[in-house]
Amino acid sequence: MTSQKHDFAAAAIRIEDVAPTLRLSLRVKPAHRETLGRALGLDLPTRVGTRAAANGTEALCLGPDEWLIVAPEGTDPAAPARAAYAQAPHSLVDISDREITLRLSGPAVLDVLASCCPRNIAAMPVGSAVRTVFDSATVILWRDGPTDFRMDIWRSFVPHVCALLAQVQDEVMADL
Known part of the structure; x- marks a missing residue:
């Protein structure tokens, strides 16, 4: 997989593919x-x-x-x-x-993740990780820093999750 960086609207969230x-x-x-x-x-x-x-x-x-x-x-x-x-x-x-990992970071990352995840993302301690769902996709969410996360996603759900991330990013930016 090639490494990609997707800088959405004023870098409110950065989404990067993580090396295998x-x-x-x-x-x-x-x-x-x-x-x-x-x-x-x-x-x-x-x-x-x-x-x-x-x-x-x-x-x-x-x-x-x-x-x-x-x-x-x-x-x-x-x-x-x-x-x-x-x-x-x-x-x-x-x-x-089976899985692809995305790195998600930036000032709006908590809002974007919280929009499709039932967990209280802000309460996750740095250094923790959880199995959870993002919309309907089972994911592993790793909190590496205050606004730095990794998300392991089953390969077949990556297009769905990326489309949701883009949609939510647009909605979050519209509210700013």
């Missing part, structure tokens, strides 16, 4: 979480919505036994996890091709 990354869906019983975390080289967070990072790899807790692992493309965090399988049985599935 390795995405792994991890399921492991809580009793084996620490062992597998050591194998992956990071502490797997225990509270839903919290993140951990080490050596360019991020882990997001999506449920009591479910994590999303994001790593730079070309790395293989699955190799040490395979080696730990006997001590920590788990499911680790590559879902990299």
